[in-house]
Amino acid sequence: MIVSLFVLLLLVLIYIYFFPFIPQKKKHYTYALLLGCPSHNDGTMSSSQIKRCNLAIEMYKKNLYDTLIISGSNVKNKYIEAKVMNDYIQNKTMIPTILETNAKNTFENFKFSKEIIQNKDVLILTSQTHAKRACAIAKQFFRDCGCSWYKDLKFKHITREIISRILYIKIEILKKLGRY
Template sequence: MGNYFSIIIAMVYLIGAFVMPKWRQHKVNQDWKFFELLWFSLCFIVYVIYLETQLHSYYFLIPSALLLLFLFYYFKEKRRLINGLLFNLFLVIGMTYLGFLLVRTTNPLLMVMAGITGVVLLLLILIGLYALIAFLYWNAIVVMRKEGHSLANLLTLLLAIGLTAFLIFNHYSTRILPEWASLLFGILPLSIIYFSIVFYNFLTISVIYQFNQPKYNQDFIIVLGSGLIDGKTVPPLLGRRIEKAIQFYKAQSKATLNPPKILMSGGKGDDEHIAESIAMKNYALEKGIPEEDILVETNSKNTLENMKFSKEIMEKTFGGNDFHAIFTTNNFHLFRAGIFAKMANLNADGIGAKTAFYFLPNAFLREFVAIVMMHKRRHLIICGLIAVTMILFATAQFFLVSRY
């Protein structure tokens, strides 16, 4: 019976995986990858529950409860960092559960998945940090060649240099430092581990937030501005934001015959000849968007002001605050922009425009630094607790050695 059910599930999954792209071709939004992932997850969950019921046990309820907890918090408010932590807790408990289930069933599919996971984890343990450092140096060179030598473009290089120095000092510290001093040095790796966990949670929720599927009932699409070339020309990075808004504008127009207004948001910088929103409007006009469907917000200087001032324009245009709105920005900036929308009391989620791969590591690091600074008090307290704990251990070790 078990083999028959496995074959049936495999056939059902393969049929669905083949049909999914065909089905999405008939939709206005033809993106099929998100639905393909959902289909695989659904089939796998059904299969795991079947294996569990064959054993007359219900341990699958533990990871299921964590998944439901994540979904509850996520759909209640998507723009919260704790959602990344909850999802990663679900992954850790879920992987532990699958390992436990594998021991009990010796299921071939679970064995294959465990083998792949084991190889990946082994590689991460053996060469993970060294591979990361090599990648960061490579990425830093590419970014500097293509984007220039500004401080914002040097983050991957600075991180690579810092990690290299840490590895060298960590290698020799145990040989040249007394034990109590090595404990003091432990403040640094523990702080690195802490910020690595925070970064991983941030990256997780940033990726999940990319899967927003807004309904075609929007009244406004806010396009968040960025700097202009020579103070007057829309750069490719900003152009992709506008293109993403235009793509949604056309899709909703086709689906409902009721296009949203595109609200270009961005003021005039000190080194710019015109407001960013005016240049963005001109760009959209050249792409064939009717002028009556374009609004401009020309006073904002940062993302928070983008959201606040755009909200005022939308309320005035709509005649109230019960409108539907989304915003577009580059995918790496999407989650932090969502946080600013929440701070502005704007009920709007975002859709992200694709960014060149080489630019993403540096961009996500920049976003992470900004997120950390938004909650710097919390991080300072935790790092302070780490430091105090290690100082106490080092002090105890010092007096213990002195005594004996």
């Protein structure tokens, strides 16, 4: 019993260490970073893409940022996430955008967008299930960031995110040991 409690406590502490609290959102940012997600194989937008784009539009209308960076390559098919999402947004409203079209995962979204954002502040835009891991990665690149998300409690997204968080912890531990 004591060993089980110790192991559970250790796992909770490891989780909190790698996934600290999401930073509080401030009133205005220079940039917002919209994290991409794949289109369907026929080129139509996934529901996650639409929700992320609508979030970007909503946050812009609330004057929470000046310029939107949309990050994402063609990960699952030939459709470049950033371009598909930008087309949707620009058809709804005119928002100043910069497209980052090389990133193939969340880490690369931040790595490649850092070249654009540099030391400015940034608002991360993503889904609820993705927000905690995205913010943990963002803190490796940006000193001043916040996060806004839409609700997303689909079972498949939660399952995928659990696996991604485990892989993230593994990679971060390997980095700290100098093996990655």
